[in-house]
Amino acid sequence: MAFFATLYFAGLRPAEAIGLRETDCALPEEGWGLLTLEVTRPSSGKQWTDSGTVHDQRGLKQREDRDVWPVPIPPELVRILRAHLEEFGTATDGRLFRNERGGVLGASTYARAWEEARRLALTPKQVASPLAGRPYDLRHAALSTWLNAGVDATVVAERAGNSVEVLLKRYAKCLDGRDSQINRRIEAALET
Known part of the structure; x- marks a missing residue:
């Protein structure tokens, strides 16, 4: 759950x-x-990694090597991660998320867990639809939520x-569907 919550x-x-x-x-x-x-x-x-393992350890996407990326997280995620650490601890190298043997969490492992969660949480019709079809869709939902909340696109x-x-x-x-909200904002700006 904490893994999906970070997405x-x-x-x-x-x-x-x-x-x-x-x-x-x-x-x-x-x-x-x-x-x-x-x-x-x-x-x-x-066959495609420098280390000969399935998961390479690399720098961040679209960033220079050794760049760091600060990501503010809301109190709900703070609580989820604290509870996760308390219950499960970390892998030997300090990673929060690992497989049952302590190794790097594989895409097939979290994809299976996601499919099971979808079947439990959604109606059969929703399960058959593309709604939240992949774990990556959680990232899409996050960014869409932030934009719809009015957070500036640069932020x-x-x-x-x-x-x-x-x-x-x-x-x-x-x-889409925010015309009346946008119009009110423009009107308020014009009135000042």
């Missing part, structure tokens, strides 16, 4: 969540926390690790 509440990509370490987390008792990301663990296949792009251009190209359609 939704922090807008992380799965490979970024897989690489998340306890040392990357500032989880205060109250209020907003902060994830300071440094690595990602993409699944490329043994959403920074928190998501995207350019504004990519963000608006991919998510502009999520802003």
Whole structure:
């Protein structure tokens, strides 16, 4: 649950969540926390990684090597991650999320868990639809939620690790149906 929560509440990509370490987390008792990301663990296949393992350890997508990416996280995710650490601890290298043997969490493992969760949470008609079809859709839902809440696109792009251009190209359609809200904002600005 905590793995999926990082995708939704922090807008992380799965490979970024897989690489998340306890040392990357500032989880205060109250209020907003902060994830300071440094690595990602993409699944490329043994033949395509420098290490000969399925998951390479790399820098962050669209960032220079050794760049860090601060991601503010809401109190609900802080509580979820604190509870996860209390119950499960970390892998030997400090990662929050691991497989049952302590290794790197594989895409097939979390995809199976996601499918099971969808079957439990959704109606049969919804399960048959593309609604939340993949764990990555949680990231899409996060960014769409932030944009629909009125968060400036530059802030959403920074928190998501995207350019504004990519963000608006991919998510502009999520802003449909807000004409009356937009018109009220324009009217208020014109009245001042």
